[in-house]
Amino acid sequence: MHPMATPGPGPEAQYRAFLQEGRFMIQRSASSGKHVFYPRVAAPVTGAADLEWVEASGLGTVYSITVNRSRAGNYNIALVELDEGPRLMTRIEGVETAAIGTRVKGRIADIDGELAMVFDVVAGGGAS
């Protein structure tokens, strides 16, 4: 056994570096073809260490959404299912809320100094 550090940054740091370059990258397992998000060192369930980075389409559908309400203001928190399959937590920008099933497209935003994916409603992309 040689438990030496694998050279270079891990998947989380690589993901953040891609965002800095303006790219929304997710992982895909070469053996199963399944996409993975959030980034990991191996594919969940199979454990296959054959994850490769691929550019996500950025397109997805609102799986669920809530509006957090407080004296400080209201903002939504959504789960978006990417067309590639994985789900992520995010925010739907420009609307108070959106119906489940609404088509959305992602973009990189600066949230309090941190780059993260947010989503906009696709024109004509109301819930089906």
Next chain:
Amino acid sequence: MSGTSLRGKTAIVGIGGAGWGEAPGRSAMELLGEASLAAIADAGLELKDIDGLCAATSTHAFPTLSVAEYLGIKPSFFEGTNVGGSSFEMHLLQAAMALEAGICNAVLVCYGSNQRTAGGKLVSMSEPQWHESPYKPRHPITAYALAAQRHMHEFGTTREMLADIAVSARQWANMNPAAFERGPLTREDVLNARMVSDPLTTRDCCLVTDGGAACVMVRADRAKSLKQKPAYVLGVGGAHSHRSIAQMADLTRTVAAESGPRAFAMAGLKPSDCDLVMLYDAFTITTLLFLEDLGFCPKGEGGRFVQDGTIAPGGKLAVNTSGGGLSCVHPGMYGLFLIVEAVMQIRGQAGERQLDTCDVAICHGNGGTLSSQVTALLGSGATL
């Protein structure tokens, strides 16, 4: 491989509580300590008899070390698994295995929190998930609101149906002198309460209280000679599904659908055998999900099932007779409080809310954000 050899081999012989509601000026450990000593006395045992310890809190990194030092005990078995509010149902399984294996002879399971008077907010050691934190989710409510929205979307569940769960819990609480929130509560009160996270209002949310709880377990042969009528541990099963709500495969299906069958298989029982159903009601939606996932009604029908007083006093199914986390007590991690109520009902000590028959009780603990599910079945001597 369902663990049937553990069925009825151990029993809860002591229960205790302390500071339910508001306990100003008392620390979490003080409430835990008072509840523990009450449970040991209730069993007719002494502190020196305790040689097994299970504990999990929201404020102690090494809970068994802290509790053992505070009480001055030296356990030969200790178990600090922390899966949030479901920890204590899992502790029953760990304690049953340790007792049956002869590693110890009397196990204390304990919890305490002063979160209401210490700040009025849920205290949690739960670390933020890096891929969620930019969006500022306010867990746990954000996660449960997302699940509720999805359930409403898929099955036509309405806010009124969720409100009926809170109303039923309050009606039980009104028969429980230990319940923190008592008094009338209508469907309209729930619907018109302040919206916190769509579709959940403040009245869809559990209380934030102080409180300690504890129970003592021994082997069944010894239980018979102790002070109280034993509540036998008939079956326990657990399951994990996710850590982050974004990773939950289906927001309308929890792995209570796995933990429940494991517990029922160990106990040789089925949902229709249960006289009392104690479900972790952190929010109204959790009661609904667990009624479905544990097999008390079909998937998607929970909302229609709870309408018209089905789970209220006098209804078809006795659910959360203490008033639950919604109206009785909820000091952060509520799982042990389910067990205390079930034992009271099995003993026949529940006063005005006592069920006519309570031989089998199911206690279902939930931890994280619908993440960890642990089901425990307790029974009277009639079930052996």
